[in-house]
Amino acid sequence: MISIDLKKYPQAPGVYQMFGETDEVLYVGKAKLLRNRLRSYFSAAGDGRLHIPLLMEKVQRIEVIITDTEKEALLLENTLIKKYRPRYNIELRDDKTYVSVRIDLNDPFPMMQVVRQVKDDGAHYFGPYSSASAIRETLKEIYRIFPLRHSSIERCSKRGRPCLFYQIGQCSAPCHGKITQSDYCKLVDGVIQLLEGRESEVIARLKQRMSAASEEMRFEDAARLRNQISSIEKSIEKQKVTDYGGGNQDVIGLHRDGGEVEVTLLFIRHGRLIGRRSYPLEWTLDLPELLSGFLQEYYSQKVILPDQILLPFSVESADLLGEWLCEKRGKKVRLMTPQRGEKKRLCRMAQRNAEESYRQRGQRQQACEQVLQELRSKFHLPCFPQRIECYDISNVQGNQSVGSMVVLLNGEPATAEYRRYKIKTVQGADDYASLREVLRRRLLRGVEEENLPDMILIDGGKGQLGVLSMVLEEFHVEGKIGAVGIAKSRVMANVRGKVVERSEERFFLPGRKNPVSFRHGSASLFLLERLRDEAHRFAITYYRKLHSKASLRSALEDIPGVGPARKKSLLKHFGSLKKIRAASLEELQQMPGMSEGLAETIFRVLSDS
Numbered sequence: 001m002i003s004i005d006l007k008k009y010p011q012a013p014g015v016y017q018m019f020g021e022t023d024e025v026l027y028v029g030k031a032k033l034l035r036n037r038l039r040s041y042f043s044a045a046g047d048g049r050l051h052i053p054l055l056m057e058k059v060q061r062i063e064v065i066i067t068d069t070e071k072e073a074l075l076l077e078n079t080l081i082k083k084y085r086p087r088y089n090i091e092l093r094d095d096k097t098y099v100s101v102r103i104d105l106n107d108p109f110p111m112m113q114v115v116r117q118v119k120d121d122g123a124h125y126f127g128p129y130s131s132a133s134a135i136r137e138t139l140k141e142i143y144r145i146f147p148l149r150h151s152s153i154e155r156c157s158k159r160g161r162p163c164l165f166y167q168i169g170q171c172s173a174p175c176h177g178k179i180t181q182s183d184y185c186k187l188v189d190g191v192i193q194l195l196e197g198r199e200s201e202v203i204a205r206l207k208q209r210m211s212a213a214s215e216e217m218r219f220e221d222a223a224r225l226r227n228q229i230s231s232i233e234k235s236i237e238k239q240k241v242t243d244y245g246g247g248n249q250d251v252i253g254l255h256r257d258g259g260e261v262e263v264t265l266l267f268i269r270h271g272r273l274i275g276r277r278s279y280p281l282e283w284t285l286d287l288p289e290l291l292s293g294f295l296q297e298y299y300s301q302k303v304i305l306p307d308q309i310l311l312p313f314s315v316e317s318a319d320l321l322g323e324w325l326c327e328k329r330g331k332k333v334r335l336m337t338p339q340r341g342e343k344k345r346l347c348r349m350a351q352r353n354a355e356e357s358y359r360q361r362g363q364r365q366q367a368c369e370q371v372l373q374e375l376r377s378k379f380h381l382p383c384f385p386q387r388i389e390c391y392d393i394s395n396v397q398g399n400q401s402v403g404s405m406v407v408l409l410n411g412e413p414a415t416a417e418y419r420r421y422k423i424k425t426v427q428g429a430d431d432y433a434s435l436r437e438v439l440r441r442r443l444l445r446g447v448e449e450e451n452l453p454d455m456i457l458i459d460g461g462k463g464q465l466g467v468l469s470m471v472l473e474e475f476h477v478e479g480k481i482g483a484v485g486i487a488k489s490r491v492m493a494n495v496r497g498k499v500v501e502r503s504e505e506r507f508f509l510p511g512r513k514n515p516v517s518f519r520h521g522s523a524s525l526f527l528l529e530r531l532r533d534e535a536h537r538f539a540i541t542y543y544r545k546l547h548s549k550a551s552l553r554s555a556l557e558d559i560p561g562v563g564p565a566r567k568k569s570l571l572k573h574f575g576s577l578k579k580i581r582a583a584s585l586e587e588l589q590q591m592p593g594m595s596e597g598l599a600e601t602i603f604r605v606l607s608d609s
Helices: 034-042 052-058 070-084 132-145 153-157 181-195 199-215 219-239 287-299 318-329 341-379 431-449 462-474 523-557 564-574 577-582 585-589 596-608
Strands: 014-019 025-031 061-066 099-103 112-115 124-129 249-257 260-269 272-281 308-310 334-336 387-396 399-409 419-422 455-459 482-487 491-493 500-502 506-508
Touching (some): 014 034, 014 070, 025 052, 025 070, 034 061, 070 287, 099 132, 099 181, 124 132, 124 260, 181 199, 199 219, 249 341, 260 287, 272 341, 308 341, 318 334, 341 482, 387 431, 431 462, 455 523, 462 482, 564 577
Parallel strands (some): 455 482
Antiparallel strands (some): 014 025, 099 112, 099 124, 399 419, 482 506, 491 500
């Protein structure tokens, strides 16, 4: 452990950074009084946190940044953690991407959008929802009741008639003037009330409008309103959701087992539980500090802030955190530690969910370990395959060749480790040479950084496996990394030559003639097939992106007078390259800022291409 003179550090608020041997930031923390805080790290008794002795063995120097207030220290700490991602600070990872529903009331005719990021743009956000497919099914039902528009006004107004959604009653076609703005706003109000869980208010309002329509002899409008009421009542009957009281709340529960902690959030919106989210934390702090760090890390992300955050126990600087969250949201956010009543019951429920999430995660880990042990045995791997990489090459007739690498860590996809490779040294459709380039680039960096996989899976048969084996020998790692080739299943006719049968996927190993097979439907086979399919998806997505950019560049930027800014305005005005090609000369000339001469040039070049 290093020795420092604590008297050199000020009795003032600020942030401290701990650096390791290679000058990397190991830990970032804040303090109301920096000297007192640092003294706890060097006291003989320690401060009780289990990770501190391990951390202090690696610390070589400590730097501090003084701030005027503790609040400034909180904000600076959060900024530095985001910048350096220190190993010993909390890093939140879960296995789901949550979605929200966005409605921008600043738009004259707002629409519903399913988004994965919450932005500070003045729009209304609802959620978060754990299942994108489930919320899209819900929106389909909402469109049947309140037919908002599905696409942009500009694009739809260029059509000669309203879209198919209008024909089936799921769009009110504001793009073609089929509804007034005031009537459309009534639909939007109904949608917002449904998303907020206020179905009874929607039904009451629709019943009033239905009665008024009947009295005025507008029986078609009354029938339509009656059908809307019926659809909402059926939806309520299906949900059967428990009411947890009013308001928006995030309820946090913790479960600790040895050195592992599971943190679970329950999302309650307008008195209804809409979902949960769990995080396994890999490092053990004392629980109040861990919870404080979790709150800073989670709510510094683009998430929807609730009215109340219910905590299982009090945390250090709760008032400071609450003030920070209030400024971030622009409204009051209360951090509460309930002792009794309904809110305390919610905290206990969150804790039970954390326990269940921890148990389920343990079962998944155990199942993954069994699968990986089977792979090690079947493929005779030199070590347990903690890190598995799969590669694929994608091109069309040798154009825009790309490679992809996808990664499994302990049997789970590690998307942050995925890599794309643009082939640089190979001309034409030569998959073997392209694969060799990708593998050499990966292993060259892996050897330098001492970050090599335990197993490499190649999408292909013996030819691709031979390329992998040669590259492994070139880098002298053939005894450290397992090599496997996966070949697509063969289509065969049965003994009578009538019924077509498909064989299982075949796996080839270096120096072995016969392929390795797995029983039909086994977890190991499913894991490898999923990995291969993910590598193919990742490669083909990158290829399409490059191909699309190349097509746009060759079609537009090669036209004299059309640069990046003009290309962007053309695409924004017409919507796509296909629509630019289909535009008439008059339509091009009517575009704002377009001269007649340039319009004629664009029309002529695109017509000839």
